Amino acid sequence: MATDLSGGLDPGFEYFAGSKPADPQMRDSSTLWIMDSAGEIAFPRVTFDAIGEDWEAPWVQLNFVDASGRTLRLWSEQPGHQATDGQGRQAIRGAGPLRFQCVEPFRRWTMEFNGQALASTTTRQMAGEPDGAPVDLAFRFEAEMAAPPWLMGGMTAQAARSMKVGDGGALMGGIRYEQLCRIKGHVHVDGKKHDIEGTGMRVRRQGVRNMGAALGHCQHSALFPSGRAFGAIVMAPGPEGPEAFNEAFLVDSDGRQVPARVVKAPWMTRLTEKSDDASLLLESAAGTVRIDGEVLASLFDHHLFEMAETSVLQQGTARYTWDGEETIGLIERCTLKNRIAS
Incomplete structure (x- = not known):
C-alpha cells in the first residue's frame, strides 16, 4: 500500500483556480526550488503567481545560479494559460514560457520552461x-514528493495562533504549504x-499576501x-515582542514528522558571495x-520583490550537515537595508 503523502490535506488544494477570484488580491501560486546534488546548478525559486487584479497576466519569477556565480533571472508578467487534465481538473497552469502541472x-508534479x-x-x-x-534557457523537471507537506501554522498551537491573530497569516499569504521532493x-x-x-522543495499558496509588516x-x-x-521559517522580531512567526519540522529516519521551532537562526547581516x-x-x-550550514550559491534582489524599497533578498543553496550526513538544500533570507553592514 502506498504511503500517504497528503498529510491529511484536501487534494483539491493541489489544483489551480478555474476562474478569476472576486478578491483582487487573491493569489494562486506554485513554486519549485531545485538543488542539483552535485552543487553545480540550482534554481533557487521558480514561481508562477496569479493575482486577482492581473489574473490574465500572472507573474513568472525565475532564478538560476551555477557554481561559478553566473546567474539568470526573469521577473515578468506574462500572458497566462491553463488546461485541464484527462479528468477535467485544473491541473495545468502557466504564464508565457513557464508551465506547471499537478x-x-x-x-508528482512537472515544471517546464522554454x-x-x-x-x-x-x-x-x-x-x-x-x-x-537575455540568454536562451529551457528546462523540464519531474518532482517526486518524498515527505508529507508542511502546512504553515499546522505544526503547533503557537504557530497556528500566529497565523490567525498575528502577522503570520498575512506574511505567508493564506493557505501555504511546502513539500520536499526528489528531482530529475x-x-x-x-x-x-x-x-x-x-x-x-515545492510550495503551493492560495490566499491574500501582505508583506507590509515584514x-x-x-x-x-x-x-x-x-x-x-528539515524545514524552518522564522520572521524577524520587532523592537518589542517575539517573532511574528517561528515554525520548523524535523523528519527522522523512520519518516516521522516532528514539530520544532527555531532557537537560533543565521540572520543575514552582510552580503557575501x-x-x-x-x-x-x-x-x-x-x-x-x-544543523550546520554553509552557503554555496546565491542570488540577491535589491529591486524586484515586494519589500525591495526597504530590504534585500537572498535566495540560494547551502550545504547542510546533520550528525555527519550532508546534503544541499535551500536558503532564503531577507533583511532590512539598515541592518546590513556596509
Missing part, C-alpha cells in the same frame, strides 16, 4: 547592478544540455540521502538539534 496530488532570462553574476547582484542581456530533469543553457538529479526572515529546508529532512554561515538550532520535544 500529475498526481502530493506525489524562453529567455537575463544574465548577471552574484557579485553584480550583491552590488545592486541591473541584470544584463534537464536544462539547456546557451544550447548546452545539463542533466540534473537532486532534491527540491522585518526580515530566514527560510531553510533540506532533504538528506537517508530520508531525514558564498561560504557564509547557514547553521541553525532547532528545538523539538526530542531535544535540541544542530
Whole structure:
C-alpha cells in the first residue's frame, strides 16, 4: 500500500483556480526550488503567481545560479494559460514560457520552461547592478514528493495562533504549504544540455499576501540521502515582542514528522558571495538539534520583490550537515537595508 503523502490535506488544494477570484488580491501560486546534488546548478525559486487584479497576466519569477556565480533571472508578467487534465481538473497552469502541472496530488508534479532570462553574476547582484542581456534557457523537471507537506501554522498551537491573530497569516499569504521532493530533469543553457538529479522543495499558496509588516526572515529546508529532512521559517522580531512567526519540522529516519521551532537562526547581516554561515538550532520535544550550514550559491534582489524599497533578498543553496550526513538544500533570507553592514 502506498504511503500517504497528503498529510491529511484536501487534494483539491493541489489544483489551480478555474476562474478569476472576486478578491483582487487573491493569489494562486506554485513554486519549485531545485538543488542539483552535485552543487553545480540550482534554481533557487521558480514561481508562477496569479493575482486577482492581473489574473490574465500572472507573474513568472525565475532564478538560476551555477557554481561559478553566473546567474539568470526573469521577473515578468506574462500572458497566462491553463488546461485541464484527462479528468477535467485544473491541473495545468502557466504564464508565457513557464508551465506547471499537478500529475498526481502530493506525489508528482512537472515544471517546464522554454524562453529567455537575463544574465548577471552574484557579485553584480550583491552590488545592486541591473541584470544584463537575455540568454536562451529551457528546462523540464519531474518532482517526486518524498515527505508529507508542511502546512504553515499546522505544526503547533503557537504557530497556528500566529497565523490567525498575528502577522503570520498575512506574511505567508493564506493557505501555504511546502513539500520536499526528489528531482530529475534537464536544462539547456546557451544550447548546452545539463542533466540534473537532486532534491527540491515545492510550495503551493492560495490566499491574500501582505508583506507590509515584514522585518526580515530566514527560510531553510533540506532533504538528506537517508530520508531525514528539515524545514524552518522564522520572521524577524520587532523592537518589542517575539517573532511574528517561528515554525520548523524535523523528519527522522523512520519518516516521522516532528514539530520544532527555531532557537537560533543565521540572520543575514552582510552580503557575501558564498561560504557564509547557514547553521541553525532547532528545538523539538526530542531535544535540541544542530544543523550546520554553509552557503554555496546565491542570488540577491535589491529591486524586484515586494519589500525591495526597504530590504534585500537572498535566495540560494547551502550545504547542510546533520550528525555527519550532508546534503544541499535551500536558503532564503531577507533583511532590512539598515541592518546590513556596509
